Amino acid sequence: MKKQKQDNPFNLVAEEIIFIILDLLNRNSLAIKSFSLVCKSFYAVESKHRCSLKPLRQERLPALLSRYPNITHLDLTLCSRVSDASLSLVSHSCASSLRSIDFSRTPLFSTYGLLRLALNCKNIVEIDLSNATELKDSALAAVAEAKNLEKLSLARCKSITDMGVGCVAVGCRKLRFICLKWCFGVGDLGIGLLAVKCKHLCFLDLSYLPITNKCLSSISKLQHLEELILEGCFGIEDDSLAVLKHGCNSLKSLDVSTCQNISHNGLPSLINGALGLRQLTLAHGSPVTSSLADCLRKHSMLQSVKLDGCFVTDDGLKTIGNWCASLRELSLSKCLGVTDEGLSSVVTKHRDLRKLDITCCRKITDASIASITNSCKSLTSLRVESCTLVTREAFVLIGQRCHLLEELDLTDNEVDDKGLKYISRCSELSSLKLGICLNITDEGLIHIGKGCSKLVELDLYRSEEITDSAILAIAQGCPGLEMINMAYCKYITDRSLLSLSKCPQLKTLESRGCSLITSLGLKAVAVGCKELTKLDIKKCHNIDDAGMLPLARFSQNLRQINLSHSSVTDIGLLSLSSISCLQNMTILHLKGLTPAGLAAVLLACGGLKKVKLQATFRWLLPLRLVQYLESRGCMFQWKDKVLQEKLDPKCWKLQLEDLMP
C-alpha cells in the first residue's frame, strides 16, 4: 500500500499545483476528460477542481452533482428542460458553493423551484433567467430571496411586471447588473424603484421597455452606473430629457439605438456629466448632423462609436473628425449618406482606428479605401460588405497596408485573386468572409491558405468558382479552422470533406447545396472532426443513411443538424438518437421519412429542443405524442414552404440588389 503511494509521483505534488495544471488544461474539455480517466486519484482531483458545469440533460444532474461537489457555476442552457425537482436537488447539493446559475433557454421550472434555490443557495450572486417568457412576478418574488444576488438577467421575460421587478429591487440590494431587455411589462415605476433601492447598479439594460423620462431622473442618480442600454426606448424624448441636468457621471457606455426621439437637443443632457464615456451607440437613431456630432466634441475618453443605420451627413462626419477623442472603433454600417469625402475626413483624423465597419455604404469608392488604408494602418477589423462601387484594385491596398487585420469581411464585393494574394499578407487574419465574391477562384484561396495560418472562420457562401483544391489548401494551411461555409459552391466534392477532416477543431460545417458530396465525405468529417457541433447538409441529395451512422458514432458533440432535402430515411435519423447533445433538427422534405419513423426518432432523441418539420406531419403524428414531447421541452416549428426552384447565383444576386434601396 505504502509502496504504491510512492510509486505515484503525483502523490507528492500538492493539490494546488495540480489544480494550476488543470486550470491550464481547462481550455480543452477533451484533455480534462482524458486526465480524469487516467486513474482514481486523478479522477478525484478533477472532481474537486471543477467548478463549472454545463450538463446536457437534467437527468444526469444527480450523478454529476455528487461527483463534483465544488460547483460554483452551473449552466443549464443545454438542458431541454429543468424541472423543479432538479432545482431543489441543485439547491440541496450545492447549497453553499453555488454562485452562478444560468437558465437561459431552459423553460419548465416554476416559482417553487426558484424559491428553493434562492432560499438554500445563500451565496448565489448570478442568475440568468433569459427567455423564460412565461416567468411571472411570483417567480421574481422568489428570486428576491437571494439576498446576495449581484447579477440578474431577465431578457425576454415578457410576463413580468413592475411588481416583480419591485420585489427584486427590494430583496436584492446588492444588485449590480440587471438586464430587462424586452420585458415589455416593466415600466417607469419598476425601474424607478430599482434605481432607488439598488444603489450599486453598474449595468442596466432597459432595451425596448415602455419607459419614459420619469425613471431617468432616478437612474441618473446612480453613482456607479457604467453601462446603460436604452435601445428602442421610444418613450424617451428630447423635451423631457432637458430636465436632466447631468446624466450619470460614472457612465462609460451608453446605447440609445433606435431611440428616434433623442436628437442633438436631448443627447447632451444624458451624457454631459459623463466625461468618462467610452462607448456610444446611436444606431438607427436621428440623423448624424454636425450638431449631433458636436455634442460629443469634448468627450476625450470616447473610444467606440456606432452609428449603424443612421443617416449621416458629410458635415456630421467632419465634426466627428474634429473630436478631441481618438476613436478605436467606428461603425457606419448601413448608413445612408456616407461619401468618400465624409469618410476620408473621419479616418484621416482618427488614425488609431482598430475596427471599422462600412458595410453597405454604397456610395463610397476606391478613394475611401485608399484613405482608410493610408491613415489607419493598425486596423484589426474591417468590414466592407456590399460596397458595390469599390473596384477590385482597391482590395490590393487593404492587403498592402493593413497587416494587422484579424477580421475582414469582403462579402459581396468585386475582390479577385490578385486582391486575395495581397490580403494573404495579413498573417493575423482569423476571420475572412468572401461570400458572393464571384471573381475569386482557387488561385486566390491557395494564397490565403499559405499566408493566413491563423484562420478560424472562412465564409465562401455562393463563391461558386471554388473547387476542391482551394479547400485542400485552406485545410492544410489553417489547422485551427473552426468554421467553414461552402454553401452552394457547386464544384465541391468529397475530396474537400476529406481534406477538412484534417482540421480537428472544426465546429461548424455548412455545405448546403453541394450536391456532389456523399456519405463517404461526411464519414471522413465525422471521424476526423470530433468537435463538430453544427452541420448543415441541406440539399445534399447524395447523402443518405450511410452518412448518418458514422455521425452517430463519432460526432458526440453535434448539437444542430439540417438534413432537409437529403436522402436520409427513418433508419439514419433513428441512429442519430445516440448523439446525446443533439438539440436542433431540421428535417424538411425528407422523402424517406415516415410518420412512424419520425415518432420513433422524436421519442428516442431525448435532448431535442427544437425540431423543424413539414406541416403535414402535424396531423400524421399522434396528438398525445406531440404534447408529450412538448412537455419534455421540445419545440416544434411546422413549415409548409413549397419547394423553391433553383436560382442561378448571379440572377439571385441581382434580385437581392433590386430589393435593397
Add this chain to the structure above:
Amino acid sequence: MDLKDKVPRHASFTQHQQKWEDPSILDYSRRIESPFLAFNQTHTSQIKVPVQHGVVNELVQASKVQDWDPSAMLDNLSFLEQKIHQLQDLVHLIIGRKGQVLGRPDELVVQQQQLVTADLTSIIVQLISTAGSLLPSGKHTLSAATPSLEQSGQFGGVVFPSAQGLNDGFQPQNAGGCKVSGLPNSVDISRKNGNEQNHIIEEHELKDEEDVEEGESLIPGTYEILQLEKEEILAPHTHFCTICGKGFKRDANLRMHMRGHGDEYKTPGALAKPNKESGSEPTIIKRYSCPYTGCKRNKDHKKFQPLKTILCVKNHYKRTHCDKSYICSRCNTKKFSVIADLKTHEKHCGKDKWLCSCGTTFSRKDKLFGHIALFQGHTPAIPLEEAKAPAGPSDQGDSNHAANKVGSMNFNFSSNVSSESEVQSSMDIKGNVDDPAGYFSPLSFDTCNFGGFHEFPRPPFDDSESNLAFLLSGSCNYPHTSGED
C-alpha cells in the same frame, strides 16, 4: 305706524354694517358685540328691531354658550314668544288702521303684507335654530341650527331686501353711499363660500384645498384672520329661505327654491348670482383660523398656517377634530368625517389591488411604489391568484395540460398545487400580510385544501415526464428521475 319710522333703523343698520367691515376686528364674537351696542343705542321701538336684536342676541349667546344650555334655550323661547306677541300687535295695528288709511290703499296693503311676512320669516328661522339644538345630528347642542356667522350675514342680506320692500320710497337713499356698500360685502362672504362649496361638492378632487393652500406664503398681517366657532362650522346649512326657513347648502339652490315663493323671485335679477360688482371694492384678503386650540391652523399656534376658505375650515375641522362617523359600507373599515371623502373612497373601495407586504393596499400602482420607495423592507406583494393560476411558467401549465390530456396523473396536478401553496404560505409568513386569506380570496383556501399541506415532506413533484414515461415506456427507454429531494 309711520313709514318714516324706518329711517333711523336704517341708519343703525348701516352703522352696524360699517362696524362689520372694520378690519381690526379679529373675532366674530367681538365684532358682533359692537354692532349690537350700536344697535341698542339707535334703538327705537320699532317692530323690526327686536327681530334683529333677537338674532344678534341669539348669536352672541351661541358664540358664548358652547354646550346645550337649558337656560339659553329658555331665553330663546321667551324671546320668540315676545316676538310673536309683537307681531300679533302689529297685525292688530294693521287691522285697526285699515279703516283710517285711504290713500294708496293697495300699496300700503302690499307693504304691510311684506312686513308681516318678513317678521314671520325671522320668527321661523329663530324657531328652527332653537329647535335645531335638539336634533340628534347636532351632537353638541346648538351646533346643527346655530346660525353661523355667514348666516348672520345672510340674515342681514335676507332681511334687508324685505325691509327695502317696506321702504320703497327710500330705496335710492339706501342704495347710494357707503352705508349700503357694507352690506353686499357681508353678503358676499356667504355667497362666495356658497359658490365655492357648490364647486367643491361637485368636484371632490378639489376638496383638499386645505393642503393646496399650504404653499401659500402670505405675510402675516397682510390678511384678515377670521375664526368661526365650532357650531358654525358644523352647521349643515348656510343658506336659509326667508319665507319658509328651509335651509340650503348652496346659494344657487336657495335661489331656485325661492322661485316657488312668487313671481318676484323669478326675475333675472333675483336669479342672478348676486354681487358680482363687489370686485370693484378693494377687498382685503381673508384667511381663516381653526377654533381648535393647539391646532396648527389655529391663529394662536406658533407656526400658524391659515385656511383659505370657509369650506377649507369646514373640511379641516371635520377631518381633524371630529369623529369619523361615516363608515364605508363595503369594507366596513375605512371611516371618514367628511361625506365627500367617503364617496370618493367608495368609488375605489374594493379596487385596491396594489398590495404592500405590510398589508397596506393602494388603489394606484404609483402610490404603492412611492410607499415602497419610502420605507425600508417593504416589498410589493404579488397576489397569489397570479402566482397560481398560470402557475409555474409553462412547467406545470404545459405539463399538466399534457398530462391531463394524456389521461393520467391527477395526483401530479394536486402535488403541484401543494407546492404552490407552500410558496404561498411562505410568502405569507414573510410578508406579514394582515389578512392574506381575505386578500388571496377563497381560491387560495380551496386549493390549499385540495393540494393538502400534508403531502409536503414527500417530493412535491414528480416529473410529469416520469409519470408519462411509464405510460409510454414501450416506446421510450427514458431514464426515470425518481423525485429526489
